[in-house]
Each structure stands twice: as C-alpha cells, then as structure tokens.
Amino acid sequence: MKLATLKQGGRDGTLVVVSRDLALCQPVPAIAATLQAALDDWTRAAPELQAVYDSLNGGGTAANRHAIAFDPAQCHSPLPRAYQWADGSAYINHVELVRRARGAELPESFYTDPLMYQGGSDSFIGPRDAVIAEEAWGIDFEAEVAVVTGDVPLGASPEAAAQAIRLVMLVNDVSLRNLIPNELAKGFGFFQSKPASAFSPVAVTPDELGGDWHEARLHRPLEVAYNGEPFGRPNAGVDMTFDFGQLIAHAAKTRELEAGTIIGSGTVSNKQGDLWGSSIANGGVGYCCIAEVRMYETIAAGKPTTGFMRAGDTVRIEMRDAAGHSIFGYIENKVALPAR
Amino acid sequence: MKLATLKQGGRDGTLVVVSRDLALCQPVPAIAATLQAALDDWTRAAPELQAVYDSLNGGGTAANRHAIAFDPAQCHSPLPRAYQWADGSAYINHVELVRRARGAELPESFYTDPLMYQGGSDSFIGPRDAVIAEEAWGIDFEAEVAVVTGDVPLGASPEAAAQAIRLVMLVNDVSLRNLIPNELAKGFGFFQSKPASAFSPVAVTPDELGGDWHEARLHRPLEVAYNGEPFGRPNAGVDMTFDFGQLIAHAAKTRELEAGTIIGSGTVSNKQGDLWGSSIANGGVGYCCIAEVRMYETIAAGKPTTGFMRAGDTVRIEMRDAAGHSIFGYIENKVALPAR
Numbered sequence: 001m002k003l004a005t006l007k008q009g010g011r012d013g014t015l016v017v018v019s020r021d022l023a024l025c026q027p028v029p030a031i032a033a034t035l036q037a038a039l040d041d042w043t044r045a046a047p048e049l050q051a052v053y054d055s056l057n058g059g060g061t062a063a064n065r066h067a068i069a070f071d072p073a074q075c076h077s078p079l080p081r082a083y084q085w086a087d088g089s090a091y092i093n094h095v096e097l098v099r100r101a102r103g104a105e106l107p108e109s110f111y112t113d114p115l116m117y118q119g120g121s122d123s124f125i126g127p128r129d130a131v132i133a134e135e136a137w138g139i140d141f142e143a144e145v146a147v148v149t150g151d152v153p154l155g156a157s158p159e160a161a162a163q164a165i166r167l168v169m170l171v172n173d174v175s176l177r178n179l180i181p182n183e184l185a186k187g188f189g190f191f192q193s194k195p196a197s198a199f200s201p202v203a204v205t206p207d208e209l210g211g212d213w214h215e216a217r218l219h220r221p222l223e224v225a226y227n228g229e230p231f232g233r234p235n236a237g238v239d240m241t242f243d244f245g246q247l248i249a250h251a252a253k254t255r256e257l258e259a260g261t262i263i264g265s266g267t268v269s270n271k272q273g274d275l276w277g278s279s280i281a282n283g284g285v286g287y288c289c290i291a292e293v294r295m296y297e298t299i300a301a302g303k304p305t306t307g308f309m310r311a312g313d314t315v316r317i318e319m320r321d322a323a324g325h326s327i328f329g330y331i332e333n334k335v336a337l338p339a340r
Numbered sequence: 341m342k343l344a345t346l347k348q349g350g351r352d353g354t355l356v357v358v359s360r361d362l363a364l365c366q367p368v369p370a371i372a373a374t375l376q377a378a379l380d381d382w383t384r385a386a387p388e389l390q391a392v393y394d395s396l397n398g399g400g401t402a403a404n405r406h407a408i409a410f411d412p413a414q415c416h417s418p419l420p421r422a423y424q425w426a427d428g429s430a431y432i433n434h435v436e437l438v439r440r441a442r443g444a445e446l447p448e449s450f451y452t453d454p455l456m457y458q459g460g461s462d463s464f465i466g467p468r469d470a471v472i473a474e475e476a477w478g479i480d481f482e483a484e485v486a487v488v489t490g491d492v493p494l495g496a497s498p499e500a501a502a503q504a505i506r507l508v509m510l511v512n513d514v515s516l517r518n519l520i521p522n523e524l525a526k527g528f529g530f531f532q533s534k535p536a537s538a539f540s541p542v543a544v545t546p547d548e549l550g551g552d553w554h555e556a557r558l559h560r561p562l563e564v565a566y567n568g569e570p571f572g573r574p575n576a577g578v579d580m581t582f583d584f585g586q587l588i589a590h591a592a593k594t595r596e597l598e599a600g601t602i603i604g605s606g607t608v609s610n611k612q613g614d615l616w617g618s619s620i621a622n623g624g625v626g627y628c629c630i631a632e633v634r635m636y637e638t639i640a641a642g643k644p645t646t647g648f649m650r651a652g653d654t655v656r657i658e659m660r661d662a663a664g665h666s667i668f669g670y671i672e673n674k675v676a677l678p679a680r
Contacts, residue, residue: 010380011380011598040350040351081423081598082423083421083422083423083461083462083463084460084461084462086460086531089528110526113526115526115527115528116528116531117458117528117529117531118457118458118459118460118529118530118531119458120424120426120458120595121423121424121461122423122424122597122598122600122601123423123595123596123597123598132494133594137594154472154678155678176594179594184527184528186450186453186455187455187524187529188429188455188456188457188524188529188530189457189458189527189528189529189530190458190528190529191426191456191457191458191590191591192590192593192594193594195594195595196595196596250531250532251531253532254473254477254516254519254532254533254535255460255463255535255536256463256536257462257463258351258421258462258463260462261462338494338495
C-alpha cells in the first residue's frame, strides 16, 4: 500500500492512504491519525490501512466516499519528524570516488563494515519545500532510497532486520559540502553540514514494489533532474554493497531501534568503467549528487569545475515502475537563502 | 516546576507534575498526556502545569485530590523517545585529557567552535533501567547536564537560544569505549559506540533552579557514585567553556530545531592542577566517567589500570540543591549482558 502525510492537523500532519496511481487519498483518523501512530501499532493498523487501500484502488465503494484528490504539493515528508534518521553509505562507488579524488585508498574494511551517520530527524522539510541555506555552505543534494522500520531488537541479524522493514521511500539528503571538511576533521561526524532532509511524498510497503524489491534492495533507476535537465538515473539495485537488512543490523548492533526509525541507503551510485562516459549526456547513468561530478572532474582534470547549488536551483528526484508510473511521487526542492 | 514521565500509557509514557520535594505527583491528561505534547504546545500548557505544581506544593487543594506518591523507580526518562538528542563537549578539560593521553595537541579552534555529535534518540532507557551491553565493548558512563528546548529558528543567536530552554535534567550518556577508536577512524562520528542514554527521573524548568542557574549554566556539583563509592562531584558551572545558549546556537546554525530537542553538556569535568590530587580519595572533585581516570593513569603512569564496567556494576548520578535536597531524583544504571 501507499501512505502519505498531509500538511494539516499539527506537527505530525495527517496520515492518508494513497491510491496506487497517486490520484486519490483518504484520511484515516479512525485507524491512525499520523504515520507514527500507525507504525507504533503496525500489527493492528496495517491490515486496516490495507483495506482502505484496496478500496481506493477500486475494489470497494465504502471507503471511496471519503476519498479526495491526492495533491503531492500538499504533502509533508511521510514522517514530518522522526525519532531516528540514520544514513548509510551502501554504494561504495560513491565513497571510493571521494577517496580517489583526494588520492587516498579505500580501507578494505569498508567492504564489510558499513559507514553510517546519525542524522537530525526532529524537523524534516516537505518534498516540495525550499532548502534554506547560504550558498557559501556549498549546497548539494544526495538522492537516496530509505526504509522505515518497525521495532528492531538489539543484535538483530540482517535477515531479521530486513523483515522489520515497513515502508520504502526516497530521500534528498541535503549536504553542505563546504562545511564537511572542517566538521569531519573535528572527529565527531556530521552536524551542521547535514541540514534538514526531504522525503518523497509517498511511502510504500515493500510488497507494493513487487519483483523490483528483492534481497532487501530496490531494483529500479533513481531519476535525478537538476534545473530541468536529466542528471542521473543509476539503478538503486546495482552496486549496493550493503542491503537494507545489513544496514539496519549495523544500526541495531548495540541498541534496539524503535518503530519509525528511518535508515537511508546513502547516495545511489553505479560503478562505471569510463569516467567521461558516465554522464547522461555521454550515455552513462549519471550522478545522484553534484559532489560526484566534481570528483570525476578532479580525477580527470585536476580540479572541479561544476559549482554547487545557488539560490533558485532545483533538484527533482523520482522513481518510476516498469510501466513508467511514478511510485513515490517526486521530490522537488529549490534553494532559497535564509531570511536576514 | 518539576515534570516526570511514568512508564504507563504507551511508548511516550504518562506525563506527571512532581512536587518540589519529589514526594507527590499528578497525571495531567487534561493538560497534556505526554511531555512531548506539552512541549509541542508549551505556551498554552506551561501555565496550566505550573498551576498544578503550585497546588501540589501546598498552595491549593483542588489538584491535591488527584495527587499520588511519586516513585522515581516507576519513571521512564522524561522523554522516553525524542526527536533529537545532540550532545556537546562543553567541558574542554575532558577533551584536553583525551588528547593529552594520546600525546596530541588540542586545536585552538576547540575553544571557539563546540564539539557536538548527533545521538540516537528513538529509544532511551529509563533512569533506573539496566544498561544492556557486552563487557568487551568497554562500557562507561558519562554524567552530564542536558536541556530540552522549544522551537529554535535557524541561525538563532546564543542569547535567543538560551531563552528557548524549557527544561533541565541530568543524563548518563552511556559510551562503549572499545568501539570508539575504530568508529571515529571511519570518519562519520559515533554510532554503535553510543547506545541508549538514560535521563534523570525529573526534568525541571530553569526558574526552579533559582540562583544556581545563571549564564545558561547550572552551578551545582554533579555527584557520581560508582558501585556505592563517591567517584565524582565536579561543579557543572565550572570550566564549562560553552554555555547552553552557545551549544544550542551551534546546533541551530544550519537548521531549525523542533520543540523537544535535547542538548547535552558533555561529560562534566573540572580542571584540577594536580593529577593525583584529583580523585575524591585524594581530596579532589573526582570524575564523571571512567575514561577520564584512565587518561590520568595513562598520563601519569603510561597506561590505564582502572577497567570499564562489568556486569553488575552500578553508576548513580544525582544533583542536590544547597539545602541537600535532590533536584532531579537520581539516575542509577546497572550493567547487564544481552540475552543470548
């Protein structure tokens, strides 16, 4: 099924069930007022939400009487605020490029021990909201896949962890590149360099993805457009060194995870043989962040030439099924400067 | 006023107002069912909670009819789960010792740019709950002061940030020392090395602290006992390089903070002239974590001799007012091994 959160009814918004074709939606206050409430009580709520979903898709009439037109522009992120947002770096190609661009080797352990950072989750922006940031901070997007988990016990195996995946969605993990070097040099990881992220209007259950979801990976191209031009379409199921079960198990190694935890894949990145052939213009699958283009430029020409985002620049992130239909609706964030 | 959360009524527990002497408490479902709900709507809720508090302290009778005995052992952390937990390192002495123990210099910028890490906040343990961890992970406590904020806009000044402090509490920021070196070497900060933290049974408004709260610092000794023996009593108002306003402003530099954000002080640590005189047995103010003792041992004798916590070891953290009364109730966590 497909779920979304409208920007109304309080800080956590209003949960709606969305029809498969993203045309209709329906608030479900009698089942769960918010997505977090549904996740808190998933065993009870999920079948009730599924019944509404089936009805919305044309299988029934009772629910349809309450259906309204679905407008993704009215959506907040499915969880407008969450108790946890932890982002992995499962596409090692992305990590390898970062290192290669600065002449460093990739430690062997990076292929067995996932990189993951604890992100801020108290106040996400909506899928169509502006990214508010100073240009000097080096504003970049990172297009990723993310999952929402149920409760996961401490020490869960990757297999058990994969079973705890409740929902799948897309994310724009906004990054402030010019703040990263100093911040990581301090040794405590990202903080100011990772402002509020945006998630896709719609979150879907894994069963909704059919054969595109297997081995705890989502096997579809992730489409990124930058200022209206195609920028990337790598397949999220390719070159993902760690699957979502492994990422969740990593997070749960020393503590239990509570329902509503969001785990990200890291920037989707496909390994491509020829550096210059990797952009979409050159027939490649392109990139999911500006930093990666700059790494290619650095490796090939000694320095980056593509700049980061400026005020008014827009990134759009979307994924379509095999028939060409949008699965999650699209994220579209435009950069705006902070009020002074 | 003083607020606490009982372990009943769901994942977020049940908010109670607690009398100043910690003898009585009262659920307040008509005002706010949970502490997060009160923080979400603080302007409305705070005066109503204050009226109950005044009544509980003997000023009235209407509320007292609903008062029950307050039992800190029935408490969860004031926020059993939170949307944000970010921990600073405001006591530079602690950071300096870590560096000195490994022969490294402290960068000058550490005196102007706070260290802060994003912690996991989805599932805290209660103030009297066990710390579940493997001994091989190097289990340590860190006694700290923490504040809970209201909404803080992006770019807030330290002065404005200090005004957004709603509540003050204590925290045991449990740390897994043997996992830290490898994790920090990966460059993305703490994750597995910081399992669930525990907070004091009671959170209090700054006005409740009277003259002990000024310049956004709490000027009282933080008392730590380890297996029943006094271990530390440094004054939390001394040697705190960054006040809570500065720590909150650091967190809000590139993103707004939503109500219910918890900001920690870092391990409380007073700079003491003589290494050997610093333990309580030697007349010093002692330590708020085992790691600090081990750093002193390393600096003085070349290697640490004090071990980390083992199963059954217990840490107790408390703060008393000038009259000797417990302000927040005490945290007491015993180590237990994970189920196998």
